[in-house]
Amino acid sequence: MSSTPALELRGLTKNYGGKLPALTDVNLTIRPGEIFALLGPNGAGKTTLIGSVCGLVKKTSGKILVFGHDLDDDPVRPRYEVGLVPQEINFDPFFSVSESLYIQQGYYGQKRDEARVKEVLTALNLQNKADSLTRALSGGMKRRLLIAKALVHKPRLVFLDEPTAGVDVELRRDLWTYVRKLADAGTTIVLTTHYLEEAEELADRVGIINEGKLLLVEEKKALLRRLGEKRLIVTFTEPVTVPLPEAVRKAGATLSADGRTLTYPEREGCAPGGDILRTLYTTQGFPVGGVETRHSRLEDILIDILRGKPTAAAGAS
C-alpha cells in the first residue's frame, strides 16, 4: 500500500463570520487504510472539516491534500477519490434507487456501470429495492442508500458523518461489519459519531476536536491504555462509619456519602487494588460484601478531555 497520506490538512481554518472560527489551524494526517474517528461535541467543527474536503464548504485558509494532490491546484479530480455519507438524508424523491446511483456515477465523471450498481446494492442489502422510488424506502433503507451513493464511484477515502444516527441496533451492527470490510479492502475511513461505542468498536485512531481546534490525535488502544482507568468498587454489607485507613485514603480511595461503597481508581504506578482490598479486609469496621472492577471507556476519556482535564496529550498531528 502507498505511504502517501490519504488526507493531509495543513493549517486548515474556516471562519463563517461568527464570533469564533469553525476551524482554527487544523493539522491532521490520515493514513491510507485506517479508520479514523473524529470526535467532539455539537458545533465542534466536524462537519465543517468534512465539508471543506468534499467541496461543500469554502475554506478560509490552509491546505488540503487528497492522496498527495493539493485541492488548490485541482479542486475537482482529487475529489473523485472521495465519498461522503452525509448526516442528513438528501435524495431526489422522484428517482428510483438504481437511477439515483447512476446519476451519482455520472456526477463523479464515470460511465453508467450496471454491474457496479448491482454490486453496491447487494452489499447493502438493497438489491430488491433497485426499482423502488427513494421516497418509498424505510428510514434504515434510506441510510443504506446514502452509503451506496457514497461508494458507487469506488472512492478510496470515505467520510461517514454520523452514519448510524437513528438506526436500529441490528442495522448498526450490520453497518459496522460493512465498514470494517471496506477498511480491510484498503478504503480509508473518516468517521464522526456521537455514539462513542461506535468509535471504540471501529477506530484505529481517534481525533478529538472542540471549538474548531484539534485537541488530540492518538491510537485508540494507546489512548484507552494511557487515560483509561481501572476502578475498583467495593460494596459494604452495612454502612461504614469509621474513617478510611490512612494507606487507603492516601492511595486515592473515596467512600460514598452513605458509607456503603468505596471507589478506588487504579492508575499505573499506584498501589494495586489487591493491596487496598487486603487492608480493608484486615481492618475493623469494613464489612466487605462485594468487589468489582470497571474500566473507563472512550466516553469517559472524551468527557475528561472536553472538561480540560490534563492529559499529557500525545498532541494533534
Ligand SMILES: Nc1ncnc2c1ncn2[C@@H]1O[C@H](COP(=O)(O)OP(=O)(O)OP(=O)(O)O)[C@@H](O)[C@H]1O
Ligand atoms: N453554513 C454555516 N454558516 C454559519 N455558521 C456555520 C455554518 N455551518 C456551521 N456553522 C458553525 O460552525 C461551527 C461548527 O459547526 P459544524 O457543523 O462543523 O460542527 P459539528 O462538529 O459537525 O457539529 P454536530 O456534531 O452538531 O454536527 C458551529 O458553531 C456552527 O454553528
